[in-house]
Amino acid sequence: MSAFEITDLEYRYTNASSFALQGINIHLKTGQCLGLIGPNGSGKSTLLSILSGLLTPTSGTVHFGHNDGLTLAKFVQKNVALVPQEYAFYAQLSVEQNLQYFVSLCGFNRTERQLRVLTVSQQCQLQAVIGQKAKFLSGGYKRRLNLAIALLKDPKILYLDEPTVGVDPVSRGNILSLLSELKSQGKTIVYTSHLLAEVQNIGDEIVMLNQGKAHYLNLNNGPNEHKRLSVEFAHSLSDSSINQLSSLPMKVEYKDKHIEAYISSPEELFSMLTLLNHWKHDILNIHYDQTSLTQYYLNHMEKNDITEY
């Protein structure tokens, strides 16, 4: 089921010589998370503004699934919530006063309002600070309150702009697990962040914007499907060992007491580990991980070798 579909989207600011966004095509399914990355000024905010109905595209279309014939603005008001990078609430009000105020704008009746405030404060673990003034909250609680306000109207789609900036690792973990939970409940999420590990962790689809153009990064298919196994030995390998490496079914590079194996299946991993076990060489260090988005991002930004989406 489609959450939204962007087709041939272009946007040019008034009096600007070039397009802020050009040829954008994105299709996101309900319950998926779109990770939106890119350098500053790449067009992320412009794209979010268009998706929020704040800007009208110069050309192209944005179509939301199950929009019931609503205009974009009405659909956004009913189904979409924003979590800006800024603390978009009233610092002088308490957490509860903030929640009560924003929920009063959602059109619920009194009982529903109380229920929404209770649900959201539990969901975002705000009960402990419910009576505190927002300005005295820690960074982590402020981020949770920022998110809680967006959840008050029970949106189908959630846009989050750097929702974990300035947050300690524990709070960040809490926020990310809450987002995963929301995703499992069928909420669609558009997530922008410069913390690429987070985007990689939570994003089902990752789109990198650069100079107004979208590039689709698929870390699970094509030439970048491999996970990397790095092994550092105490001594150089013998020639016979090096020859054995060439018999393995995957690409393996050897250089100066190090081997790098590019693993694409559990069988390949098993064969590599079997060989290491057979050798009985002294191993100083062993590391196995997915290709990091950070590495990918840096490589592709440098080489500009990005698959067009």
Place this chain on the structure above:
Amino acid sequence: MILQSIKKEFILVFSDLHSVAVLLIMPVIFMLIMTFAMSERQDDMTQNIQIEFKTNSEFEQTLFAQYLAQFGYQIGPKIPKASANLVLQPNLKQQLFSGLNNALIQIEFESSTSPAIQALINQHVQLAFARLKLHLYMLDTEEISESLPLDKQMALINLQTDTSAYIKITSDHLQLPVVSYSVPSWLIFGVYFIVLPISLTLLNEVQNCTLIRLKTFPVNLQHYFLVKLLAFYLFSLGQFILLSLIGWRLIPLLVDLPPVPYNQICQLVCTALVVSLAAVSFASIIASLVRSFEQAIVLGGGVNIIMAALSGFMVPIDIMPSTLQQIAQFSPMFWSAQLVKGTMYGHFSHEHWISVIYLLVLATISPTISALLFSRRIRGLSWN
């Protein structure tokens, strides 16, 4: 939503000490200072004015000094910080009745002496001189006997020149204490400063993206803006009533003046309704225009101070040049102050009703303009 919005705005204003200071503390301080400054009677004032007067031994000069001293001045030959120096020509009597119009008295004011004090001294010197001339004439015609003690001669002259019985002052204003002049102006000044909290809360909402967030809530932002103005209108009414009570009940006690004998509460409430409505409406235009905190303070504060100056809050409008008096007719603060003074004096003249009409017109037009400006502004909002 309306109650929550009103509650929110009240909490925001009361938690901002600057806003509370501007809206409540500043006008009270102004009212207190101005009432205290205006409470001093004229003879108390002249007691603090020193005049250097070098008399020679001539009887006429001594007599003139005594007439001048009757107004309360401190007069002496060597005064270090005198406001004015007086020098009389010798042989005063001969010159006075010679028929020549020579200057017989020279007044030299210190540079620090204010124009108002200069005018006062000048007026008193003329009166003292007129009495001296009559005194000398009556001695010459023997209507006063030289054998009478000097203080009795002077008492006779004072009696001859006393015209108070011939003048009847009918103005109702005379009955009112000084707070009726000092309080309305600074009350209005404070009420119009509602522009600052309106502008600052709106700017905060723009800058921390709350307004963008609100744009995606199922709420009409025009409606939201009007509810915000309603909240500030209620705040302004409370401010008006509180400042009125402080100005007309507490301040007279503090400066040892009688309280204002005022019982027309209904008229005062009606005046508060109109003045606060006009003040909030006018402020809404500025709030929709400003784009930064600096602009809010300079434009909001600056416009208010200029309007206050033009409306006769700082210098009485009666003594302003006619051009400035004409300009004052276009100031909402002037209309508001006129209205409050009319209420205080207990009668409404034609001019007061015109002020009501002007203020209601302003209160109708301003929100329309500000709603359009606000609408333009929210159309330009986008994700930072």
